Amino acid sequence: xxxxxxxxxxxxxxxxxxxxxxxxxxxxxxxxxxxxxxxxxxxxxxxxxxxxxxxxxxxxxxxxxxxxxxxxxxxxxxxxxxxxxxxxxxxxxxxxxxxxxxxxxxxxxxxxxxxxxxxxxxxxxxxxxxxxxxxxxxxxxxxxxxxxxxxxxxxxxxxxxxxxxxxxxxxxxxxxxxxxxxxxxxxxxxxxxxxxxxxxxxxxxxxxxxxxxxxxxxxxxxxxxxxxxxxxxxxxxxxxxxxxxxxxxxxxxxxxxxxxxxxx
Amino acid sequence: xxxxxxxxxxxxxxxxxxxxxxxxxxxxxxxxxxxxxxxxxxxxxxxxxxxxxxxxxxxxxxxxxxxxxxxxxxxxxxxxxxxxxxxxxxxxxxxxxxxxxxxxxxxxxxxxxxxxxxxxxxxxxxxxxxxxxxxxxxxxxxxxxxxx
Numbered sequence: 001x002x003x004x005x006x007x008x009x010x011x012x013x014x015x016x017x018x019x020x021x022x023x024x025x026x027x028x029x030x031x032x033x034x035x036x037x038x039x040x041x042x043x044x045x046x047x048x049x050x051x052x053x054x055x056x057x058x059x060x061x062x063x064x065x066x067x068x069x070x071x072x073x074x075x076x077x078x079x080x081x082x083x084x085x086x087x088x089x090x091x092x093x094x095x096x097x098x099x100x101x102x103x104x105x106x107x108x109x110x111x112x113x114x115x116x117x118x119x120x121x122x123x124x125x126x127x128x129x130x131x132x133x134x135x136x137x138x139x140x141x142x143x144x145x146x147x148x149x150x151x152x153x154x155x156x157x158x159x160x161x162x163x164x165x166x167x168x169x170x171x172x173x174x175x176x177x178x179x180x181x182x183x184x185x186x187x188x189x190x191x192x193x194x195x196x197x198x199x200x201x202x203x204x205x206x207x208x209x210x211x212x213x214x215x216x217x218x219x220x221x222x223x224x225x226x227x228x229x230x231x232x233x234x235x236x237x238x239x240x241x242x243x244x245x246x247x248x249x250x251x252x253x254x255x256x257x258x259x260x261x262x263x264x
Numbered sequence: 265x266x267x268x269x270x271x272x273x274x275x276x277x278x279x280x281x282x283x284x285x286x287x288x289x290x291x292x293x294x295x296x297x298x299x300x301x302x303x304x305x306x307x308x309x310x311x312x313x314x315x316x317x318x319x320x321x322x323x324x325x326x327x328x329x330x331x332x333x334x335x336x337x338x339x340x341x342x343x344x345x346x347x348x349x350x351x352x353x354x355x356x357x358x359x360x361x362x363x364x365x366x367x368x369x370x371x372x373x374x375x376x377x378x379x380x381x382x383x384x385x386x387x388x389x390x391x392x393x394x395x396x397x398x399x400x401x402x403x404x405x406x407x408x409x410x411x412x
């Protein structure tokens with residue numbers, strides 16, 4: 001005879017373990033930290049090698065030069081490059097009771113990256129059982145993203161740029177951690193292959209109710225042919241915010257920063 | 265994750281957690297009506313998955329340290345990645361026995377500062393004057409600090 005067992009949601013007594021409460025507290029910590037950040041802006045493409053980090057760093061520098069307090073969270077934990085692109089020296093991270101100080105670039109961009117924590121030349125590796133690593137590794141990287149958001153003392157920012165790795169998974173993790181979906185800046189190169197990958201990412205962002213600010217076409221005027229940015233702009237009803245040549249001038253970055261500021 | 269005593273139709277309450285040190289975890293839950301106790305036993309992969317979420321079965325009484333999961337789980341971190349500010353380094357509190365200090369030196373630099381803070385907070389909260397290896401073992405079990 002089947003037992004009459006109450007289900008999970010039927011049991012409402014307080015429990016010392018409080019796993020749900022612990023998750024809620026984690027989310028609250030993120031919200032509290034970001035209360036002084038006007039906007040979180042995800043820089044994404046869905047395609048590797050299109051220059052997301054390059055665009056992120058150039059944009060961050062230009063925003064700071066325009067007088068806008070800007071931070072960059074390097075969410076590419078397995079291939080972090082933002083500190084190098086911002087000319088950040090390797091330095092120790094200062095711990096306070098309330099969090100960890102971000103590194104600050106010569107121009108004044110606040111930054112945090114796994115590159116600041118890892119030994120030179122070593123991959124990101126976690127303690128844990130040697131088998132079935134795929135089960136828990138992504139969960140740990142999601143936890144790292146949460147801690148980068150919540151435990152870095154970002155301070156008051158006009159925007160926090162989040163440099164995402166290729167694909168859409170980190171974007172989904174980011175969205176789940178934020179009270180409101182981030183704004184999205186898409187980066188593509190001109191080719192049809194890039195267009196198709198970025199299209200998938202942007203559709204994922206739309207499904208998550210993110211606001212699409214626009215698309216940046218990178219590596220323009222070189223060997224990559226196509227009209228990816230224009231096609232994506234038409235399809236999603238968003239502007240092409242910049243076309244970045246191989247050796248962009250400060251004016252190119254300044255114009256992009258101005259567009260981003262106007263879209264805030 | 266909840267446990268129900270089917271005979272009593274009562275939600276069982278967390279009682280105790282043990283970390284044998286081999287990556288497994290044991291958590292005991294007791295029925296508040298009949299007193300029956302059951303143990304949840306997790307294998308290393310299951311233990312890791314819970315730890316990866318940054319939560320502790322059985323909860324914790326002390327505040328999480330900044331970047332606790334990253335500092336506790338990354339094995340390729342720079343030994344000099346972190347420096348405590350003056351205020352942190354100068355904080356008073358319980359003293360460390362020689363054995364406890366020696367044991368602390370065996371913790372990798374990347375995570376040592378955090379481990380030290382956790383034991384200090386634990387000892388302060390309980391009015392413990394001296395941190396010894398025995399206190400560290402107790403704290404490790406009570407706080408669910410695998411391999412710290």
